[in-house]
Amino acid sequence: MISYVSTRGGISPVAFDEAVLSGFAADGGLYVPETIPKISTAQLQAWATLSFVDLAFEILSLFIPRSIIPDDDLKKIIAESYSSFEHPDVVGMVPLDKQGNVIVMELFHGPTLSFKDVAMGFLINVLDYLLEKRDERLTLVLATTGDTGPAAAWAAAGKPTLDCWALFPRGMITEEQERQMTTLNASNVHPVGVENCTDGGDDLDFVVASLFKDQELKEKLKLSSVNSINWCRVMVQSVHYFYGYYRTVEAVGDDVVFSVPSGAFGNLFGGYLARSMGLPVKQFICANNINHTLHTVLSSGVLAKKELIQTISSAIDIVVPYNFWRYLYFSAGSDSGRLAAWMDEFEETGRMEFNSETLAIIQHGFASIAITDAQTKATIKNTFEQDGYLLDPHTAVAVAAANAFKESLPDRTKFLCLATAHPAKFPEVIRNCLDSDTGLPGQAMHTSLDDASTVCQHLRLCDIENLEFALVDAMTTNLQSH
Numbered sequence: 001m002i003s004y005v006s007t008r009g010g011i012s013p014v015a016f017d018e019a020v021l022s023g024f025a026a027d028g029g030l031y032v033p034e035t036i037p038k039i040s041t042a043q044l045q046a047w048a049t050l051s052f053v054d055l056a057f058e059i060l061s062l063f064i065p066r067s068i069i070p071d072d073d074l075k076k077i078i079a080e081s082y083s084s085f086e087h088p089d090v091v092g093m094v095p096l097d098k099q100g101n102v103i104v105m106e107l108f109h110g111p112t113l114s115f116k117d118v119a120m121g122f123l124i125n126v127l128d129y130l131l132e133k134r135d136e137r138l139t140l141v142l143a144t145t146g147d148t149g150p151a152a153a154w155a156a157a158g159k160p161t162l163d164c165w166a167l168f169p170r171g172m173i174t175e176e177q178e179r180q181m182t183t184l185n186a187s188n189v190h191p192v193g194v195e196n197c198t199d200g201g202d203d204l205d206f207v208v209a210s211l212f213k214d215q216e217l218k219e220k221l222k223l224s225s226v227n228s229i230n231w232c233r234v235m236v237q238s239v240h241y242f243y244g245y246y247r248t249v250e251a252v253g254d255d256v257v258f259s260v261p262s263g264a265f266g267n268l269f270g271g272y273l274a275r276s277m278g279l280p281v282k283q284f285i286c287a288n289n290i291n292h293t294l295h296t297v298l299s300s301g302v303l304a305k306k307e308l309i310q311t312i313s314s315a316i317d318i319v320v321p322y323n324f325w326r327y328l329y330f331s332a333g334s335d336s337g338r339l340a341a342w343m344d345e346f347e348e349t350g351r352m353e354f355n356s357e358t359l360a361i362i363q364h365g366f367a368s369i370a371i372t373d374a375q376t377k378a379t380i381k382n383t384f385e386q387d388g389y390l391l392d393p394h395t396a397v398a399v400a401a402a403n404a405f406k407e408s409l410p411d412r413t414k415f416l417c418l419a420t421a422h423p424a425k426f427p428e429v430i431r432n433c434l435d436s437d438t439g440l441p442g443q444a445m446h447t448s449l450d451d452a453s454t455v456c457q458h459l460r461l462c463d464i465e466n467l468e469f470a471l472v473d474a475m476t477t478n479l480q481s482h
């Protein structure tokens with residue numbers, strides 16, 4: 001049976017349910033499978049025509065033992081998780097003809113209009129399933145740069161086994177994103193607007209990490225995480241790489257390049273996982289904005305914490321890409337001792353440098369680039385004018401990155417750009433980019449956001465200085481009321 005270990009190696013292996021229910025490993029590491037399942041070429045070919053939902057079942061059942069979730073239950077959970085998606089195929093594939101071999105893979109057709117819905121609905125449904133069986137309750141706490149919070153709040157709303165505390169840096173996400181969390185009016189959803197976060201979402205990640213480090217508190221408050229720290233998120237995020245690959249190639253084995261707008265490396269880790277399982281991906285492009293921690297480490301081997309700069313692709317304004325530790329763990333040959341030393345050095349000094357041998361390993365199949373706001377804006381404008389297609393600022397980072405790599409790769413290379421959010425979540429940015437007096441185009445609107453714009457918001461406000469204390473207090477009071 002597949003078991004899960006911590007990247008820091010400080011705990012005994014656990015089963016899938018334990019890894020998913022606890023989120024963080026108790027030694028401060030991240031859960032990963034002891035070994036990554038491999039898919040044979042015959043199996044890869046047999047899956048080529050499967051729907052997204054059927055593909056999800058095949059892939060996820062390699063990671064979830066049947067003794068924990070039997071096949072029929074897993075199928076039901078998957079069907080329920082994607083039933084709220086607007087696109088009949090779950091994921092949309094849109095070629096940008098005028099940009100030659102650039103294809104947008106729309107991952108934003110879920111209820112909160114970002115790619116986070118792809119894995120979050122499933123994770124929350126799995127948690128609810130496991131908790132109901134055990135007759136237990138969990139308190140989810142998460143930090144969001146704008147999209148994880150809405151996805152978690154929406155999926156958790158009304159679930160009797162869960163409370164969901166979504167922390168967001170006030171003023172650093174769009175009003176549309178804020179309202180998606182604050183207008184649900186579900187008594188188990190608790191959005192918290194946090195003020196004075198100079199390092200944006202990273203300030204909040206720090207508080208969340210600190211809560212989880214305190215084992216006694218973690219147990220008392222029954223805390224768990226649904227950030228992409230949770231293994232289940234990154235595992236599910238491998239499915240769309242398989243799906244996009246199959247819908248793009250003529251034959252399994254053909255080359256595809258995935259361009260991915262990246263912040264914490266959770267989405268890209270899903271791609272790495274798919275490739276490690278056997279998906280023949282030629283290359284990933286890690287597309288950063290000017291908060292380019294990932295680009296810096298992938299191009300120079302230096303992992304360093306820098307000051308956060310606010311950009312128009314705000315969801316990837318991240319300076320500590322915590323899922324990169326998972327990638328480093330596997331790049332170091334699953335050597336948890338080496339990984340723990342790296343994590344400690346980074347935590348102490350905020351900087352570390354890999355030797356040339358390690359750099360060559362982490363660069364294998366990964367190109368990277370940093371895209372400026374000016375390039376993002378130009379890409380939104382040009383794509384709308386040439387192809388009649390409206391990109392959100394994050395997807396625009398991926399499209400700009402793909403176009404930047406075109407010259408260095410063979411002419412027929414297909415670039416699959418992951419569209420991680422619907423443009424309607426960023427109306428102000430779109431307005432500035434299109435520079436038009438005629439108002440926003442229809443593609444920049446969505447009825448669910450229009451509806452949320454007129455109802456009353458329910459949220460708590462807190463200064464970052466007091467957050468940890470106030471949160472523990474509010475969570476304790478809330479738990480006592482159950």
Ligand SMILES: Cc1ncc(COP(=O)(O)O)c(C=O)c1O
Nearest residue numbers: 147262263264265266267315420
């Ligand atoms: C719209 C959007 N694009 C891209 C990303 C980056 O994903 P990751 O942090 O997994 O790299 C996020 C995550 O916050 C997002 O919300």
